[in-house]
Amino acid sequence: MRNSTRSAVDPFIVMDVMQAATAAEAEGRHIIHMEVGQPSTGAPKAAAEALTKAMQDGPLGYTVALGLPALRARIAQMYGEWYNVDLDPARVVITPGSSGGFLLAFTALFDTGDRVGIGAPGYPSYRQILSALGMQPVDLPAAPENRYQPVAADFADENLRGLLVASPANPSGTMLDRPALSALTDACAANDMSFISDEIYHGIEYDKKAVTALEVTDDCYVINSFSKYFSMTGWRIGWMVVPDDQVRVVERIAQNMFICAPHASQIAALAAMDCDDELQANLAVYRRNRDLVIDGLKEAGFTDIAPPDGAFYVYADVSRFTDDSRAFAAEILDKAGVAVTPGLDFDPVRGHKTLRFSYARSTADMEEGIARLKAFMAAR
Secondary structure, three states, rough: OOOOHHHHHOOHHHHHHHHHHHHHOOOOOOOEEEOOOOOOOOHHHHHHHHHHHHHOOOOOOOOOOOOOOOHHHHHHHHHHHOOOOOOOHHHHHEEHHHHHHHHHHHHHHHHOOEEEEEOOOOOOOHHHHHHHOOOEEEEEEEEEHHHHOOHHHOOOOOOOOOEEEEOEEEEEOOOOOHHHHHHEEEEEOOOOOEEEEOOOOOOOOOOOOOOOOHOOOOEEEEEEEOOOOOOOHHOOOOOOOEHHHHHHHHHHHHHHHHHOOOHHHHHHHHHHHHHHHHHHHHHHHHHHHHHHHHHHHHHOOOOOOOOOOOEEEEEOOOOOOOOOHHHHHHHHHHHHHHEEEEEOOOOOHHHHEEEEEEEOOOHHHHHHHHHHHHHHHHOO
16 A cells, blocks of 8 residues: 555654663563653653542533633633733643644644754654644754854754754753744744744743743743653643634634543643652652753763753763664663663764653652663663
8 A cells, every 4th residue: 555755654662662671671670661651650640530520420422622710711821820921821722642632733834845943852752643634843953152042043044844842852951941932933933934832841940930931922932741840741731822813723723633621631731730659759750860861861871961951851962872872772682671762862973972851750769860871871
């Protein structure tokens, strides 16, 4: 059977690593998972309880394409609580995870062949979704001195139709402050470029609060999810905030692409938003893990890192040890029993010299993982 050219996307390497780690576990090995960005905790208790009650009360079905009004209103309320942003709930669109948000945003904003800038290193699915939709992702190599975040000079001559940034970023965990965000949104406005802000790791910050793009402009798309801070990866539920004149545009596409986000997940997400004590306890674990992993990696010899402001990753330059990060990650899995992600997932040009370490799992797992990495590096 003939395949489309748009189907020729690259694999998501971290999923291949996870598959190899799972195969090793099936053989009886104990693997420490530092490859995947998935919280080890489940959804907040009240989320499951709310869904149980809703299922007992009656059948679940389609919702309107934009999502449950109560959930949209609660998300808008959160922007006031977290950022002092007065947000109209009508601008909130509930999506099937952030991935659904990217599909909607790219489809709404760009045409076939349009060039869209993405920071490198960056989340690999940006590139693959754009390619699958017939658009042209343009990697913008972000400099270490800019903490692996793009700046306006990186795309001054690229003739882009849009720019996508993430703060806190995957894989670096670095954040854009208000002046940096303003400079990017101003440059986009001056060049008639759409601006998309991926804020999926908001809530997982350590020394200062992340800045939402909505603090500096309303002329943007903001994409977020319940997967990370709210610990609901498998529920596939997220949201977007779009300008007033974009709501109906996105709604029409969502009606046809998805009908709606899962009703069950919307109910659970609404309850999860009021579970502050449980969610802050999860954050305390990430904070402990961050300090433990940064110190441990340095002791193991991984000294060239971008200290993360948020998320739950450490991105390390390993060029002292290898110029083949994929082979190096396979060696670490085989000999140390620790799964880590090659940087090629995030930066096709420079990623052969980098690794990403996730510290989203339990502190006990992180302690064991660091001990194994130290032993591996000492024996290498």
